[in-house]
Amino acid sequence: MIIRKPDYYDRFQCIAGECSDSCCIGWEIDVDEERQAKYRAVTGELGERLRTCVDWEEGHFILQGKEERCPFLNHENLCDLIIGLGEESLCEICREHPRYYEWYDGLTEAGVGLCCEAAARLILECEDKAGFMEVEEADDLQNAEEENEDAELVSVLMKARETAFSVLQDRKYSIWTRLSLFLTYVEELQDALDFGNLDEIEESAEYYRSAAFEVNESNDQGKISAYETIVSYCKKLEPIDELWPARLNDLRDHLKDASGFLEAEKKMFDVNHERNYEYEHLAVYFVYRYFMKCRTDGDVYSKGCLAVFCILLIRILDIAKYIKTGCLCKEDRVQNAKNCSKEIEYSEENLALLAEMFWEEGFEKIAVCL
Ligand code: SF4
Structure with a gap:
């Protein structure tokens, strides 16, 4: 399986207590079933807290106070679960955020979301044109349903997206002219897509x-x-x-x-x-x-x-x-x-x-x- 990712992707790191807008505040945080089973088995003080701080029926943490803080976010904005049980104890959403994925047959595209300030800094950081890299990895990210995709459509649209990148990165023109051209291009693509052409x-x-x-x-x-x-x-x-x-x-x-x-x-x-x-x-x-x-x-x-x-x-x-x-x-x-x-x-x-x-x-x- 090929993983495609932006060239800054591997440099992403959560800045935890330094973050001015933590994703552990104000967002509902789901606890996946696999992690729920592991959390149920935790003993000691953290086990006690887990038992009272997770809504086991709905499968999410019970947010605290007007700010809606994760119950495990301490006063230094650090995660008590990571401190007490290690990073591997995190539920899927906490482990993955702000990463996102798009699955194709034999290819996964990954990225980091702009809603996180550490990711936003990386996205905006470099003066050079943004690029992508590809690596081969074990296929545990593969989604079975993607195997039935229309390979020809995917391939044609990928090429169309390449063109969109080249329009948007053509520095001969102002960024505003490029965006305007890009919209015209997308309109034409829509017409063709409507007819499956x-x-x-x-x-x-x-x-x-x-x-x-x-x-x-x-x-x-x-x-x-x-x-x-x-x-x-x-x-x-x-x-x-x-x-x-x-x-x-x-x-x-x-x-x-x-x-x-x-x-x-x-x-x-x-x-x-x-x-x-x-x-x-x-x-x-x-x-x-x-x-x-x-x-x-x-x-x-x-x-x-x-x-x-x-x-x-x-x-x-x-x-x-x-x-x-x-x-x-x-x-x-x-x-x-x-x-x-x-x-x-x-x-x-x-x-x-x-x-x-x-x-x-x-x-x-x-x-x-x-
Ligand atoms: S928003 Fe980003 S940097 Fe801030 S706590 Fe979440 S993952 Fe870390």
């Missing part, structure tokens, strides 16, 4: 891999209305934590002063233009993680829109931060990317609602302002 997907992939494109004229009025649309979409979603609605109100208020917002945006990009590769890495992250899911649901359009939507949302959060403090350091963008990821990516409901809105309202029209 694999030849057309291949032709389109071939064309976008090598074509030269006109550079978009940026349109200030269009930009502000696009930003307002993004904030209005967000307001329809379920807030993942109590800070999120306040952030959205903040964005809405900043956008009321359209000329001030655009001026701040220009200044921010002038100062930080050499860090535009961070948006490129985000685009590659979203496409790597979501694009291939279209092989099962036939919807490549909303996967493409999702990538562009999240990057624009992060861009608006960046501008708001710049207006407030007069600067945007690397860590600010890490936090904005992480917050966007938590709100959008880590809620199945929000992902589904956004996909519906993209289709109903024709999100690609937003690309004209990029």
Whole structure:
């Protein structure tokens, strides 16, 4: 079995007590059946705590207090289960988070999720184009159901995704022109996918891999209305934590002063233009993680829109931060990317609602302002 992973993947390490937004706070933590059996057998003080701190019927830890902390997260934000029983005692979700996987026949793609600040730092870290590596490993990650996949469809879509990466990483163009092109490309792919026309997907992939494109004229009025649309979409979603609605109100208020917002945006990009590769890495992250899911649901359009939507949302959060403090350091963008990821990516409901809105309202029209 081949494991494909981003080139930063092996450098991921949880920063535990140093984390400013621990995943052991505010998230329901399932205890898988295998681990439940092991936890039942633990003796001593930890055994006692396990017996009272796990909801054995529902199979999750009982979160504590208003903050909803994991009952084993101590006052130094370290895990008492790791301290007392070792890392191998963790349940699956604690062991794996924030890693994610996508399974194919003979291939597993792995990555680390942007909702974790340590992962976000890695994703945004390097100035070079993001790449992937492949290693051969024992096949204990294989999902049996993937063996029946349509191999031809997977192969054609993989090539189409390669083209998407090359469009997004073509530094001849601004990142905004690339995102706009990418959306146009995805629309064409959707048309071909609707008719199951694999030849057309291949032709389109071939064309976008090598074509030269006109550079978009940026349109200030269009930009502000696009930003307002993004904030209005967000307001329809379920807030993942109590800070999120306040952030959205903040964005809405900043956008009321359209000329001030655009001026701040220009200044921010002038100062930080050499860090535009961070948006490129985000685009590659979203496409790597979501694009291939279209092989099962036939919807490549909303996967493409999702990538562009999240990057624009992060861009608006960046501008708001710049207006407030007069600067945007690397860590600010890490936090904005992480917050966007938590709100959008880590809620199945929000992902589904956004996909519906993209289709109903024709999100690609937003690309004209990029
Ligand atoms: S969010 Fe990431 S760095 Fe923070 S505690 Fe969780 S896995 Fe560790």
